[in-house]
Amino acid sequence: MNTEQYISEVVLRAVTSLYGQVSPQQIQIQKTRKEFEGDYTIVTFPLLKLSRKSPEATATEIGEKIIAENSEFGGYNVIKGFLNLSLSAAFWSERFEEIKGTENYGHGEATGRTIMIEYSSPNTNKPLHLGHIRNNLLGYSVAQILKANGHNVIKANLVNDRGIHICKSMVAWLRYGNGATPESTGLKGDHLVGDYYVEFDKHYKAEIKELMAAGASEEEAKKKAPILLEAQEMLRKWEAKDEQVRSLWQTMNGWVYDGFDVTYKALGVDFDKVYYESQTYLLGKSIVSEGLEKGIFFRKEDGSVWIDLTADGLDQKLLLRGDGTSVYMTQDLGTALQRFEQNSLNGIIYVVGNEQNYHFQVLKLVLKKLGYDWSDDIYHLSYGMVELPEGKMKSREGTVVDADDLVADMISTAREMSAELGKLDGLTEEQTSKICTMVGLGALKYFILKVDPKKTMLFDPRESIDFNGNTGPFIQYTHARICSVLRKATEQGIDYGGAVKADFLPEEIEIVKTLCDYPATVATAGAQFAPSVIAAYTYELCKMFNGYYHDHSILREECQTTKIMRLQLAAQVARVISDSMLLLGISVPERM
């Protein structure tokens, strides 16, 4: 059982016997701050009305009661209204034995619940960029965390493979491509297609200028540029299933998918299901007729269908165009319904940028009004933009940070910095490249995941790859260091398995306490879909262990029992570090 749960039961028992019935909310337990003595602290203010005594007297009374009835408690002290309870060394030693013997420590029991998490959702007209990286890392990590909490998780990717933007790339490729292919150019498929998207924009702008020079208004020129008309014509042909257009579309999308696969693999993310919008974009029309029948939606004169959300503080929202074709919202309603029905989901999480907050607010509300209770189980994991030290990135100004470039950059920076520190001496090229990949990616991932998702963040590559401070490499380093000690112990023939009874030093108790918090941390991270909770915990653990490691020799301890106990502690810390990094999708090396 969780230590905090155990304490709260003990306290609840004591308080109930003293003051009668209390609600669990009135029992407030927190870890004692390190400047005070004790392990857990009870805040007595909420109990004063029941005790009818001063905060100090109430705290003392409860403390006495607990000490008298529970032998695990070593003592207590009272400061203002705070009751600080200390647990005995034996108690912590027992906890440690328990942790050591627990398979999959920190992972919750199977819940039988199935949750879908949709993330990544790229457009197929250009390569992935820094914003997608935050999306992918968040999605993958939250999926890992939910799995650790015992849920069945379906990782889904909805590829936006159709629409005017793809047609733009296609038109530009036909006009200016001269039959270029990834093979002929040596370019990654998604980059090749992306280049023609840029090419389109260039010519589009030029044509607008020409038309305006010939006397057209700006608005007119924007609508009548030949290249745009060509793209629109292509979209119509696509919708009419024109064979030639479809075939080119398939070829170019194929190039993009090959490119994406490489990027996803480099980032270490994957999917259980891939949906293509070309196959789902017609969904949702039945929902529209359902809404019309129930009188929740209404039809305007031109035949378009709307919902009026002004009573909920929102606007009117279009659900079906006048010509009967669907819009984004229509599709999303349809896919949501389909997914809940087909997979018997208990929840769905959409990892989508905060520019779509409004969209999801509407989505949930519409489903709610239609009477689908599962609309409450839709969660929009909204995240903020990633900015760079040089400023914002803007795709039009070509200041986007390409995902592939960034990953390559992180790895080569990791190599430079490791080489400078002489860490790569004597390693084969293969080992070096493996380690630098882990470190470079670990730096990137940790730096992004440690920040609260909803906040706009600033990504500084140089700062992220630091081997000190709150960074991925620092955590990886701590893990490698512990592994090194354990390796040496094995070489010396020390068997540190099995139970040992030895006394913990205060610093060691602190570490055990932190280890005890791990399951609660995983649960919290899962409940809030916040990898940052895991990151903060792991950093804290590493820092604590590093300090301890510095002050106490592990292998040189003369007393064999103490030595073994310390090795066990180190091994457990390494286990938890590596587990929690796995929840962030970061691999930890055994040496680096």
Added chain:
RNA sequence: GGCUCCGUAGCUCAACUGAAUAGAGUACUUGACUACGGAUCAAGCGGUUCCAGGUUUGAAUCCUGGCGGAGUCACCA
């Protein structure tokens, strides 16, 4: 203009459900050490938590009103 989110040390970020003197890292200053991995450790400096009210025994956190920033309000996705 309406709605949503953000505003915390010079900088990058924490602070779970409201609790004790708001914490880390970095930068800066000082010091420790024949080192089981110095990619170390300790100490110092640094704050009116944007402002003003309110609720509460207690507010960075909740409420109201400002200020500043971001996003959104398409028959785009």
